[in-house]
Amino acid sequence: MKKFIVSLIAAITLLPATVKADEGMWFLMFIERLNHRDMQKMGLQLTAEEIYSINHHSLKDAIVQFNGGCTAELISKDGLVLTNHHCGYDAIAELSTAEKNHLKNGFWAKNRTEELKPSSLFVRFFVRMDDCSKRILAVVNDKMTEAEREKAINAEIAKIEKENNEGGKYTVSVRSFFQGNEFYYFVYQDYKDVRLVGTPPESLGKFGGDTDNWEWPRHTADFSMFRIYADANGNPAEYSPNNVPLKPKHHLPVNLGGVKENDFAMILGYPGRTNRWMPAGGIEQNVKFAYPAWVEGSKTGMDQMKKYMVQSDALNLIYASKFAGVANYWKNRQGMIDALTKFQTAKAKAAQEAKFDKWANKPENKEKYGNVVATINNYYKLTNEKSRHDNYLQQLFRTSAFGTISRSLGRQLEAYAKADATKRAQMAPGILEMVDEMYKELYLPAEKDILAAQLKLYASKSTGYAIAPSVDKLAKENNGDFTKYVNALFDLSIFTSKDRIRAFLDLPSETMLANDPLNVLSNDLLTHFNSKSDEIAKAQNDFGAAYRKLVQGLRESKIGEIKYPDANSTLRLTYGKVRSLPADKRNDATINNYTTLAGQVKKYKKGDLEFDLPTKVLEMNAKKEFGRYADKDGSLHVCFLTDNDITGGNSGSPVLNGKGELIGLAFDGNIEAMAGDVIFDKKLQRTINVDIRYVLWVIENFSGAKHIVDEMTIVK
Incomplete structure (x- = not known):
């Protein structure tokens, strides 16, 4: 404990004291030093110790990372x-x-x-964190290549993780911050027995679909509920009927008082990735090369999936999850293109870098920083076309079940073919289980269309950087149409038939696998994707060092204005207030910081995949059956806006009032501020949240599951 406190004091003295209240994704361990006074002025009534403590229960103990990509919160004493x-x-x-x-x-x-x-779902509790920057940086020097530096750092990371995992009880993760200039380790505990308790129908939980995604005004019940189970002693355990609901150290009280403009709002969660130190060249590359390819590749895959999803509920279930994930980022990337272009973000970054370059080339700084900007710009110039190429190929991998088959099932079959009889007997059940799981998530006619369409797009649009040799050859032989080729591929490959895979297990052949046409195609695509010229490899090495020095120099020179580290899926706190956007005629609310059930009903379109509503909702709205969840104005509020600083990964994060009580659930940002991962816009950036009263109304009044609400600690 003493060692931890000393390192904490040393770390916070290096961080600046002046911050913006509504911008920033802050470490909990620095709240007392950096943010607590500002938060109190805005309405916080908790002490820093009540937010983050390693000795006593605190807010952090009620927040979990959900399945590695979202956030969730404990809201009852029974997990x-x-x-x-x-x-x-x-x-x-x-x-x-x-x-x-x-x-x-x-x-x-x-x-x-x-x-x-x-089958597989886990939550991750945050236990504690500490600064290990000095220890990590002591094993590297400026003479190392980036590969040598990474190897030395990884070796030290392995030691730190082993020292702190208490024999495997905890998961320890050492993460880089400020582009490799600081390092912190995080101690977690994972629970893997997590069960579904309830979910609203998709017509409520996904109301508005892709049309409303990233948009305001918003009307959606974007929530679901699960329960964490543990062994009899409260420890993590694999699924067992004997497991019992977890008794958490802390759970969030639920406040039914509602919100109003300028109310304090605090969000704790696991934001995934921001790039607010990104150089101008990187922004320009994304806007002009990478993101347009991402958008086009995503749309191509989505169009092929949709053709089959509308045919039946069974086919819709197969592709619903993949489609939703692809669609989310499809709209996000287009929004980023529009926002970054509109606000000329690259131009603003270039001006900052020009100012930095002058500072960097002063005699006292030149040796360390003089070539930083030039090195970074050279890297982007060399990789612009490759970034376009890679994004077309990435969307093929994301949307096709067979694009990366050689690295997944292919590797398993290769290992199986090389094994002796005893080893094969051990491997076979796992391979068959893998095949069964894979085939639950694909439909062969759809997969043919997806792969053919993506190959055509890749071959025709990735023109500035050499495409995979086999695809280039096939495109020329088939005049750019891959339909016949893919049909033949699926007829001949063992990977497209469960019976052929079983036959292979009975009589394995390395030669057959090496010559399998789908395996050959997948290998060629992945090998080409991962390859780079010596020139690009050297530029990438030089870029890694230069980017690290750019961030270090921007902080040292005080030219850089960002006072907090980029998001990287570690627990952060962001605070601000309930804050409206300018009046919008599409919203029936008296102030444009909330929406109502009446507004949701106005969007209703019978039979529409995105805007249909259950008949019961229409009837309850007409009768104003809102019960104790009605606002003071008599309406039922559905969603509300705050100006918190969030990004992907914050989905599911709790929105808390000044007492640490749950008032809402964060689920989205607004399209006008889609550049938020690169630059925070304090005028436009908003977080869209589900009002907790609407959540409880859906559970109790609409769904008749009052017993779930009765578990919670309700504050009126």
């Missing part, structure tokens, strides 16, 4: 977890069948025995 509907989407889809379609119809367990266990 009840609340997160977004889109965060639970994969699990809900997996647990659904055409006969029991929980995704479409909703689901609420009447008791604990009815709660459903998906």
